[in-house]
Amino acid sequence: MIWSRLCKSRTRHFLFFGLLLFAISVLKYIFQPCDKNDIQNDADNPRRRYCKTQLFTAMQLSSRSEINCSNIIKGDQQAVNQALLHQLKNKRLPSNEMDYMKFIKDCNLYKKIRRFIPIPLSKEEENFPIAYSMVIHEQIEMFERLLRAIYNPQNIYCVHVDEKSPENFKEAVRAIISCFENVFLASKLEKVVYTSWFRLKADLNCMEDLLKSKVPWKYLLNTCGTDFPIKTNAEIVRALKVLNGKNSLESEKPPKQKHFRWLFSYKTGRTVRRTNIRKIPPPIRTPMFTGSAYFVVTREFVTYVLENPDVQKLIEWIKDTLIPEEQLWATLNRMPGVPGSSPYHAKYELSDMNAIARLMKWAWNDGNMDKGGAYPPCTGIFRRSICINGAGDLHWMLQQHHLFANKFDPTVDDYAIQCLEEYLRHKALYEKEP
Numbered sequence: 001m002i003w004s005r006l007c008k009s010r011t012r013h014f015l016f017f018g019l020l021l022f023a024i025s026v027l028k029y030i031f032q033p034c035d036k037n038d039i040q041n042d043a044d045n046p047r048r049r050y051c052k053t054q055l056f057t058a059m060q061l062s063s064r065s066e067i068n069c070s071n072i073i074k075g076d077q078q079a080v081n082q083a084l085l086h087q088l089k090n091k092r093l094p095s096n097e098m099d100y101m102k103f104i105k106d107c108n109l110y111k112k113i114r115r116f117i118p119i120p121l122s123k124e125e126e127n128f129p130i131a132y133s134m135v136i137h138e139q140i141e142m143f144e145r146l147l148r149a150i151y152n153p154q155n156i157y158c159v160h161v162d163e164k165s166p167e168n169f170k171e172a173v174r175a176i177i178s179c180f181e182n183v184f185l186a187s188k189l190e191k192v193v194y195t196s197w198f199r200l201k202a203d204l205n206c207m208e209d210l211l212k213s214k215v216p217w218k219y220l221l222n223t224c225g226t227d228f229p230i231k232t233n234a235e236i237v238r239a240l241k242v243l244n245g246k247n248s249l250e251s252e253k254p255p256k257q258k259h260f261r262w263l264f265s266y267k268t269g270r271t272v273r274r275t276n277i278r279k280i281p282p283p284i285r286t287p288m289f290t291g292s293a294y295f296v297v298t299r300e301f302v303t304y305v306l307e308n309p310d311v312q313k314l315i316e317w318i319k320d321t322l323i324p325e326e327q328l329w330a331t332l333n334r335m336p337g338v339p340g341s342s343p344y345h346a347k348y349e350l351s352d353m354n355a356i357a358r359l360m361k362w363a364w365n366d367g368n369m370d371k372g373g374a375y376p377p378c379t380g381i382f383r384r385s386i387c388i389n390g391a392g393d394l395h396w397m398l399q400q401h402h403l404f405a406n407k408f409d410p411t412v413d414d415y416a417i418q419c420l421e422e423y424l425r426h427k428a429l430y431e432k433e434p
Contacts, residue, residue, distance in 0.1 A: 036119040036126070059115050061425040066090075067391075069419035070434055075395030080379070083391040083415040094141040094410050097172035107179035114144070116180075120154050121234065121428060128237045129154045131217035131299075133206035135199070136225040137162035137192060140172045142410060143225055145417060149424060150223070152233045153182060156215040158206035160186040182215065196268040197318075199293065200325040204315075207302045219243075220297050221357070226388075226407035228420055230359065232428040236403050239356060240296070247301055247340035250291035250352040251330040258290050261322040272322060279321070283313045284335065286344050291330030294358040296403065300339035305332065359402035361387035380413050391416045398423070 034051035041048050063069045066086050071079035104110050111118070120126035132150060134157060136143050147157065159177055161170050177183040188205045190198040203222050210220065219240045231239065265277040282288055305311050311332065318324040334344040342348040352360060353374065363385040367373030379392030389397065389405060390413040397405055408417050426434040 039119060039121065040123050040126075055119075056429045058112075059117060059425065059429060061115060061421045063415065063418035063422045067415055067419070069415075069422045072391050072415070072419050073394055073398060073423055073433075077392075080390075080392040083419075087391075087413055087415055092410075092414055094139065094414075095144075097140050097166075097168040100140055100144070100172045101168075101175055104175045104179060110179055114148060115425075116148055116151050117428070118153065120152060125152060125234055125237050126154050128241070129156065129215050129217045130233075130236065130240070131155070131210045131213070131215070131220040132157045133160065133203050133210070133220065133222040134158065134224075135160045135162075135192070135202045135206075135222065136173070137165050138169065139225055139409075140169060140176075142408070143173065144176055145410075145421065146223065146225070146228060147176070147183070149229050149421060150233070151180075151183075154215075155182060155233075156210060156213050156217055157183040158186050158209050159183065160202040160206055161189060162192040162202075163189040164191045184209070193268050193270070193272060195323045196266075196272045197320070197324050198268070200318075200328060203293075203325070204306075207306060211299075211302060211306065218299060220295075220299065220302055221403065222294055223404065224293075224406070226409060227358070227404050228406075228408045228417060229403060229424065230397055230400070230405050230420070231403050232424055234428065234431070239401075239403060243296070243340075245298060245300075245340055246342070247295065247297045247333050248350070248356045249295040249297070249329055249333055250350055250355045250357065251289045251333050251342070252291060252349045252351060253346065254288060254290040254327075261290075262288065262318070262327060265320045266322050267320070274322070279317075282331075283317050284310070284331070286331070286335050288327060289330040289334050289344070290326055291333075291350075292352055292355075292358060293325040293329075294404070294406075295329045295333075296355075296357045297329075297333075298340045301332075301341075304339050311338075356402050357404070359397060359400050359405040360407075361389075361393070363387070380416070383407065383409075388412045389416050391419060394419055394423075 034054060038048055038051040039055060067083045068079045072083060132155065134147070136159065159173060161173050174185060177185060186202070186205045187209050190201050190205065192198045192202055207220065210217065229236070262279060262282065265275045265279050266272050267275055315328065318328055321327065332338050333341045334348070335341055352358065361375050361378050363382045365374035366378050366387065369376060376396050378387035378389070380388040380390035382388070386407055387393070388407045388409045394416060410417055423434060
């Protein structure tokens with residue numbers, strides 16, 4: 001009798017400890033450090049839910065509490081007015097170069113605190129790396145926020161800093177990019193002068209460097225320091241897949257008033273000035289086109305541009321023209337045989353509103369859309385005839401198909417950037433709007 005009770009007691013103890021050990025092993029499995037496979041796994045299990053909760057909570061970007069970004073994105077005018085009021089009352093000075101030099105002592109801590117996405121969020125994104133050329137010259141905080149907004153570890157980023165920029169700016173940029181294996185400084189830096197050949201050369205330098213990278217990127221997108229994405233990385237990947245090997249950039253037949261850009265030779269000093277020397281016609285059989293400095297182009301296009309002798313002749317010819325980047329990319333994308341290009345027939349013309357590269361509000365097209373305006377009024381301010389977007393521009397902007405928008409400036413409207421950061425990060429993590 002006593003022996004029987006003793007056996008039952010031991011059995012219960014063994015069963016209890018067995019269940020306890022099993023529970024401990026399950027908990028260890030669930031709560032062990034997470035990796036990308038745990039996030040990308042399609043199975044709905046406790047570990048995936050735990051890992052997603054841990055990562056997503058740590059990666060969220062929230063705007064300042066005094067504004068309601070969700071309502072601003074929806075176009076609520078009261079929320080927009082409240083943001084404008086706070087913007088006027090509480091001007092925030094952006095972080096400067098010294099702030100970043102002090103901040104970046106421990107790269108792992110820096111990336112964690114600044115909430116850079118540490119792993120590819122999906123297999124689709126991991127298998128479709130993107131290359132970026134980033135041409136910047138000032139506003140270190142804006143550069144870092146742009147980099148964070150487009151950063152994914154499978155992508156590759158070439159940063160070109162204007163050689164004329166102050167040394168402390170260049171040092172701060174180097175400090176930031178030193179924390180990332182897939183972000184690097186262009187091997188050749190140019191003294192960029194607005195409307196000159198050297199703005200175009202900056203992108204060409206990055207093209208050369210990016211082709212040497214081991215990252216098998218599919219498309220190249222270029223940005224400047226006043227850009228910001230209006231799509232998540234996953235959305236950009238899907239848009240590029242839809243292009244299916246085609247490029248997307250503004251390319252239109254130039255009006256007569258733009259012909260002067262290449263009829264005469266221009267000389268670059270501190271500024272660009274026209275000479276009285278007439279240029280010979282361009283060394284191509286197809287027409288010249290005009291467009292934008294911004295492009296979405298394939299890897300094959302980039303390779304062709306850098307290696308094709310006829311393209312090199314056109315590049316050499318275009319060096320002493322005015323705003324050459326607005327002619328070169330638009331013209332190349334309409335030339336037969338260029339990878340990803342379109343025919344030069346008028347039916348294939350793309351305006352900036354139809355191409356996906358960049359959304360911009362120009363002063364001369366700004367106004368009431370019901371009365372023929374190209375877009376709603378700019379709620380920020382105009383600089384060089386381009387709208388520096390305010391919070392009130394976000395609702396319309398996020399309904400467009402473009403991948404990026406220009407311009408943004410935290411000293412003009414920081415809430416516009418904050419709300420975009422919050423919106424895009426939430427959408428990237430949860431694949432739905434906040």
